[in-house]
Amino acid sequence: MNATLEAPTAPVSAPVAQVLQEHIVEIVSDAGEGAQRCGQSLGAIAAKMGNGVWNVEIIPAEIQPPARSVAGASGNRIRIGAGPISNGGDETDLVVAFNEQVLLGRVREGELKPGCTIVLESMWREHRDAAIAAQYAATVGQLRADGYQVHEIPMERECQKIVADPRRGKNMWALGMLCRIYSLDLALGREQVAYALRKKDATVVATNQALLEAGWAWAEAHLALRYRIPAQRATEPQVVVTGNTALALGILASGMEVCAMYPITPATSVSHYLSDVFEKVGGIVHQAEDEIAACTFAIGASYSGKCAVTVTSGPGYSLKQEALGLAVMAEIPLVVINVQRGGPSTGQPTKAEQGDLLTACFGSHGDAPKVVMAVSSIEDCFYAVITARKIAETFNMVVIVLSDASLATAQQPIPRPQFSAEWLAPPIDQSPVPEGARAYDWDPVTGLSPRFVPGQPGGMHTLTGLAHDRASKVAYDPANNEAGLHMRSLKLAALQRALQPPAVFGDPDGDLLVVGWGSTQGAIREAVEELRAEGERVSALHLTFLQPMASGIGEILRRFRRVMTVEANWSDRTDDALINADNRRYSALAWMLRARYLVDIDCWSEVRGRPIKPGSVKAAIRERLTGRAGAAA
Amino acid sequence: MTAMNNCLVRLYDEHHALEDYQGGVPRWCNGCGDNAILASVQRLCRDEGLAPERTVFVSGIGCSSRFPHYMKTYGFHGIHGRALPIAQGIKMSRPELHVFVNTGDGDCCSIGAAHWIHAIRYNMNMTLLLHDNHIYGLTKKQVSPTSPVGTRSNTTPRGAFLAALNPLTVTLGVQNASFVAQAVDWIPEVLYQIVSAAFHHRGFSFVRVLQRCPEFLPQMFEPWLHDPQRTLLLTHEDGIRPSPAIAGIYRNQQRHDPADIDRAREIASSEDPIPVGILYRNPAIPCYEDLRQAGQLRTPEMIRAGLEAELDKFTVWPAGAEPAVAG
Structure with a gap:
């Protein structure tokens, strides 16, 4: 048979x-x-x-x-x-x-x-x-x-x-x-x-x-x-993985050793997979007693050794805010992966949404500058973690990696990564600290300072979440407080200078630019591609770095007659009776782009808990192109 | 100096004086019990010859949590209630470091209570000093979980409504409790012995130190200070061995074997007299960092091999390019 x-x-x-x-x-x-x-x-x-x-x-x-x-x-x-x-x-x-x-x-x-x-x-x-x-x-x-x-x-x-x-x-x-x-x-x-x-x-x-x-x-x-459906076998090896598995593989490949987490949908499967394999390479997945403990455990691990990671989703991300502020204040490297779900509150645990961008950029009280990246494909899930670890340790900063429920369980073949030893951090520095060196000897141009790790003779200091001076001494005086805020902010600018401008998908100018971030990339590009084939002058721009944003974005935006974002989060509908230009609440990225570039950017968004479909994006773009919808009057 | 010389000096020159651990003039109030705890701990560091660079004091927020600033070791003055998970992260990442946690009754027993309970279960090798003065000091006199019922404070002007939480019975009630002791700031000799025993215990050492707050609860421990009979000194060859001078003052003594958890729980329930000594010790309980095999050496080659093995599980090979041995 x-x-x-x-x-x-x-x-x-x-x-x-x-x-x-x-x-x-x-x-x-x-x-x-x-x-x-x-x-x-x-x-x-x-x-x-x-x-x-x-x-x-x-x-x-x-x-x-x-x-x-x-x-x-x-x-x-x-x-x-x-x-x-x-x-x-x-x-x-x-x-x-x-x-x-x-x-x-x-x-x-x-x-x-x-x-x-x-x-x-x-x-x-x-x-x-x-x-x-x-x-x-x-x-x-x-x-x-x-x-x-x-x-x-x-x-x-x-x-x-x-x-x-x-x-x-x-x-x-x-x-x-x-x-x-x-x-x-x-x-x-x-x-x-x-x-x-x-x-x-x-x-x-x-x-x-x-x-x-x-x-x-x-x-x-x-x-x-x-x-x-005709198939053509790839000439190079491919790996077929979900977004969450790719994140876990990225953690493994980044050389990070400690992942502290608390169970939360839809992020948990990252830890499920990692728990199975991490110990084989000397890593540890610690399931903490709560989200705050997961974050502070990771901070402790980072402080004393190599950068650690904590993986969570919306509600857990909210709980970590105070601890993230500590890592920002004390300049402890940390990678935080937020696999977004529907919010606010418990929201829709198993459903996709991009509702956490502003919280990621501006969360935690006071001015707490953090790096925010978003993954837009399965392949990104793998490499973003490696990049995030490197940035966190180079700049002694918190790096937030935003994924979401639609990438978490999506599965796709991607080219098999070729391991590079450069992905890993060097061994922990245990050499003596030169006499007179200070823990926060901020470089006045970049804001960067050394990091003294326990075990380094002569580097003893007490790190604190209180305002402190260059020697890590508690300091409430006006000059020191302002210097600390100044230096921590400068680090974002230093990183920003190293970022490449994102590439425009389609022509560099035209009637409409569709800007997106995160998991919507595939759907947006597909819609734009079809419209371009139909003769429309539409292009797309997808952002990986949301904070800081790369140079050159403003110039790109200004080359188009109109600009809109497509996002899976809430934005007020312009046809609501009470909504007008004075009170319309925009989608998160639209807010940020409008504020930074002073361009009148429109948005279209959907919060139906499912991945945005290319057909819906196409329809929304068409409406903008024909002028049947747009910024509120 | 050459590198070799440096090594030799480091090998033989591990002697430290008290000043090597003194990080600054404490800003605690005159008569604050925190000063006695600091003196004991600095003495311990000197007597044990702890390398300052391999010693970390972790704290939360509150008067007690200023402690690391007054040590000349590595210190981590964290956020309110979270000293324990920070310390656990440090210990998991670097099990060879000596880790101490300084926390107060608000920090540990109120905002950080969940971490306290779980820290007992994890049983990581570190020493926790609970500076328990029964009141919030840094925020100026609010009721704490260990304030006796009736305590007048700025948030309980007519007296605390609830009976005090007993940190000793709570700790002894949690699975994996492995070292529980109580000291008082006004008997420095016994305080030192307890801190030393806690340091030498392999596991999570929970030391509650009853501590005076002359600013906000100046009368709290007066009755015990004036009547030595109201202190129950726990003695044992495996526990506290008071000097003749101390034994002569504190005559209310009881021989207590720290291996006896049932008796430890009974003693812990006593609030008057105040038990002082080692209530419980069980060196057989495994440490979480050992169970997790923390501190393994990792090489880039290990990581590469581990990653390749995982990628193999998900790989679709081009026709004819499959590896010789299939899963």
Whole structure:
């Protein structure tokens, strides 16, 4: 049987696969039915085939929402392309659903393309509970009436031929079916199942591989859906990782030794992965008793040795504010990773938002200058941490790295990093401090000062969060206080002088410039690219450094007739009755750009908790271009 | 001087005088119990020959937390309540350093209470000195968690509403407590013995020092100062061995084995007489930094090899370029 399945040539009667440039496929189930693993595996297989891939998790807010609930959809969405893919794309083309209620949730959220293909578990039609059977029949009827192509599949029944409890394994059957639908290599599928279940014993792996093959065989025999997305295997090795895994690998590669954290969604998976691997290279993940302890533990570790890192999300980031001020005041290097989620307060723990930019730049009381960077791709997640560590230790500063929930779980192949010893910090200096040297001997031009580390003879001083003089002595006098604020601020300017101006995507001038930061880069560029192909004079600018901002940005902004930001945070809508130019609250980056460059910058934003879609960006840009929307009158 | 000479001098010249640890004239009030704690600790550093550059005093905020400024070692005067996690980060990163924590009853038992409880569980090798004067001093006389019920302060002008928290019973109630002692600032000989025992204990040494605040609670410990019978001196060959002079004054003594946790909890509950001595010691409890194998030597080669091994797990190789051995 295996031999026939592996044969690349299909039977003569088989449908001819439709060749596509890209497709968005998602698989949704109740939580705990394994749709996540199915989707991630599908993405990994397609990536190994050489397709461009972008995976995004579909996560309900609760761990175990009630079964068959509209709000309980759990799963994964995979955009597969013939070329590179930089974002999750727009609406779904094909959805596999284990019940019609979670599917209904996706329909109501507007996530499915009108008339798209639905592959639905059919067991509910015959359910012993008449209410459920009726619910199912009514939903399917309505979906068909609405133009969806519904294929009812007896997944449960087919799985029962192999396993007693189909709830464990149906996902792999569905994976096999999807591999057949998308003409993927079944041998890669078997490998992927073995990898995904590498912590289980051999019989579990074998059973799941049998389910995979059964799903494939069933689709081969009964399903007329056949697609092929041309793939070209990369010539260089690629790694397929999520944003959070890339952050963790970046921590490992940066040479940092201590990561202190407290569990918080959606940042925690960074620490999950790191906990598994960090100790093998002498690193330590410390789960502290709270967010404040995580931050201060990292500060203590940084103070006495190499720069440490703390990983958190919005609420945890808020809790760390006072400690961050201490690190700023005492000039202790520290890397803080904030995987943003919906806010304020507990907000939307599993959903994406870019709501923390202003807090990152201006948080903590008093003037507390910090470096703020944002990652805009999976590859960035890896390299940004290495850069952040280096800046933190060169400037004795706090460096905030902003990611968000949409990058956290997104998965994409990136070129395999080539390790460089330059990524690491030199060993801790334990040499004697020259007589007369002072702990804060600020350079009057750059604000930089040496850092004396415990163990260095002659460097003894008491570091303090109080205002202090160059010898680290508490000093409340006006001149010393002002000197401290002056020098700590100068360091940002010193770093700013070293930053390269960002490159414009598209022409260097035109009708409209779309400025973004963080995870929206892929969607913005895709929208801009399409509009440019349609003849519009639109370009994009994406910022990695939000504080300080590189030189040359003002000149770029002024070369365009209009400028707008696209962000996943709140901004007042200009069509609200009470909103006008005097009271409109702008998106975070728009605020910052307007303040710094005195350019009348507009913004468009969305806070729907999901990654911004290129189609939505395109529509927003079109509105600006046609003048149907814009800055409030 | 050549580098070699430097080494030789460093090897043989580890003798330090008291002045080597004195970092400045303390700004505490006259008669403040913090001065006695400082004197004991500086004496300990000298007697143990601690290298000033390998010794770190970490503190939070409050009168007590000015302590590191008066030492000529490395010091970290942090933020309110957070001395312990800072000290833990230091110890985890550099387990070879001698780490001390100075904290007050507000800093440790109020704003930093969560860290205090967890520090006991972590049992990292460091000495905590709780400067407990039962009142907020730096912010000028507010009630603290250890203020006795009825204490009049600026926030409790008609007297504190709640019974005082007992830091000894709390500490002895937490899993992994490994060293608990109580000293009073007015018996410097015993204070020194306790600080020394705490330093020599491998684990988290919790030392509560009852300490006078002449500015805001001048009468607080008067009854105990005037009546030595109201001090219960805990003696043991593994604990405090008072000199004949002290033993002659403080005759209310009890032989207490610091290994006996049940008896330690009973003694800890006593507020009058005040127990002074080592209540509990258990050197068998593992230190968190040891469990985590802190202080391992890391080389760039280790990091490179570790990273490559991880990247291998996620790598898609170009056709024909797979490594010879697949996972």
